[in-house]
Amino acid sequence: MNFEFTEEQLAVKQAARDFARQECLPGVIERDELQRFPKEQIYKLAELGFMGMMVKPEYGGSGMDTISYVLAMEEISKIDASVSVCVSVNNSLVCYGLQEYGSEEQKQKYLTPLAQGIKDGELYIGAFLLSEPEAGSDATSQRTTAEDKGDHYVLNGIKNWITNGNSASVYLVIAQTDPAKGHKGINAFIVEKNWPGVTVGAKENKLGIRGSDTHSISFQDVIVPKENRIGADGFGFKFAMKTLEGGRIGIASQALGIASGAYELALAYSKERKAFGQPIMNHQIIQFKLADMATKIEAARLFCLKAAWEKDQHLDYTLSGSMAKVFASETAMWTTTEAVQIHGGYGYVKEFHVERLMRDAKITQIYEGTSEIQRIVISRSILK
Numbered sequence: 001m002n003f004e005f006t007e008e009q010l011a012v013k014q015a016a017r018d019f020a021r022q023e024c025l026p027g028v029i030e031r032d033e034l035q036r037f038p039k040e041q042i043y044k045l046a047e048l049g050f051m052g053m054m055v056k057p058e059y060g061g062s063g064m065d066t067i068s069y070v071l072a073m074e075e076i077s078k079i080d081a082s083v084s085v086c087v088s089v090n091n092s093l094v095c096y097g098l099q100e101y102g103s104e105e106q107k108q109k110y111l112t113p114l115a116q117g118i119k120d121g122e123l124y125i126g127a128f129l130l131s132e133p134e135a136g137s138d139a140t141s142q143r144t145t146a147e148d149k150g151d152h153y154v155l156n157g158i159k160n161w162i163t164n165g166n167s168a169s170v171y172l173v174i175a176q177t178d179p180a181k182g183h184k185g186i187n188a189f190i191v192e193k194n195w196p197g198v199t200v201g202a203k204e205n206k207l208g209i210r211g212s213d214t215h216s217i218s219f220q221d222v223i224v225p226k227e228n229r230i231g232a233d234g235f236g237f238k239f240a241m242k243t244l245e246g247g248r249i250g251i252a253s254q255a256l257g258i259a260s261g262a263y264e265l266a267l268a269y270s271k272e273r274k275a276f277g278q279p280i281m282n283h284q285i286i287q288f289k290l291a292d293m294a295t296k297i298e299a300a301r302l303f304c305l306k307a308a309w310e311k312d313q314h315l316d317y318t319l320s321g322s323m324a325k326v327f328a329s330e331t332a333m334w335t336t337t338e339a340v341q342i343h344g345g346y347g348y349v350k351e352f353h354v355e356r357l358m359r360d361a362k363i364t365q366i367y368e369g370t371s372e373i374q375r376i377v378i379s380r381s382i383l384k
């Protein structure tokens, strides 16, 4: 066992840290308030190779490992979780899904520009469309249909809560082709946003990650060529579940970053703020809060890195990915709440950043499988 990072991994961490502080921190409060998508930041991250981190260089990616991805996600999420969720969806769900399960033609046509994050000088990213108004945790109840018409499918339905919904050029859409076959009748498709019949709904007005653009997307008689189906007929549900397993490492790392960002702010504040004639860090109750934060964050970090390492070794990482996500997201919620507490009244106002981190933390317990669903995955795994 080796707990040391390589020079390359440390360089990626440093680059992400510098980027987050120099490019994401300015304007983060305003973007949150105005719900403004961080387009400029994502474009620059694409130029630096952060949008297709784990994609092979022959498909336009940076060819990095998942450990580097965890390190980068933590650093970006410390500053702006609206930026990091966009990075996570493009890397873990869209690019990973296409690299692992796409055809050679799909990789050439879609994966390569998506991994670069730029096409013809414009931002070119993807979104992952599984959830529906009536199908969230129970993803088998897909109501979006893809009728098989021989050489093409006809797509109809509505998808909800889609991250990158308006900014993405390419959607990976999960839909039911044969309801009689249940989840074995589900397929996954590559759909371009500008195809006839695709409509982007209004932007959701959210509690947190307000810069991230979350939209419903509807499909009305959208013609999808057969070559845009991912994998064999009926592979769509497995595609979604396998892809989300990798996604959990991204969201766990996002939660880790939100927690460690709040901890760093609370630690610094506790040294500056005086109460009863001394810095509040001298009060034991504050010290113990900080000690618990540091301990939980380190545990969350180890969970994320273990899941990432298992993925890189091509081992089964279902259990460690779910443990990482549930632990890191609960650590993020707890740590950010305590960070607000350590800041007292100042923690409740926007200028001090911790209230935003607290609002951003909540989503990590919900998307890409709620904490309850992670516990179901964990118990299935340990009780088998």
Ligand SMILES: Cc1cc2nc3c(=O)[nH]c(=O)nc-3n(C[C@H](O)[C@H](O)[C@H](O)COP(=O)(O)OP(=O)(O)OC[C@H]3O[C@@H](n4cnc5c(N)ncnc54)[C@H](O)[C@@H]3O)c2cc1C
Binding pocket: 089, 127, 128, 129, 130, 131, 134, 135, 136, 137, 138, 160, 161, 162, 163, 164, 206, 209, 214, 363, 366, 367, 368, 369, 370, 371, 372, 373
């Ligand atoms: C900001 C945001 C961004 C998102 N981005 C995307 C995206 O890009 N793509 C996408 O496809 N989806 C996305 N989602 C959707 C997200 O993945 C779902 O909201 C999530 O999976 C939960 O589904 P639901 O909202 O329908 O809740 P439900 O499934 O209705 O769950 C409601 C509650 O019941 C609990 N519950 C459900 N089933 C069980 C059970 N069997 N046992 C115990 N408890 C249970 C849940 O844990 C939850 O607490 C996003 C959501 C948000 C809010």
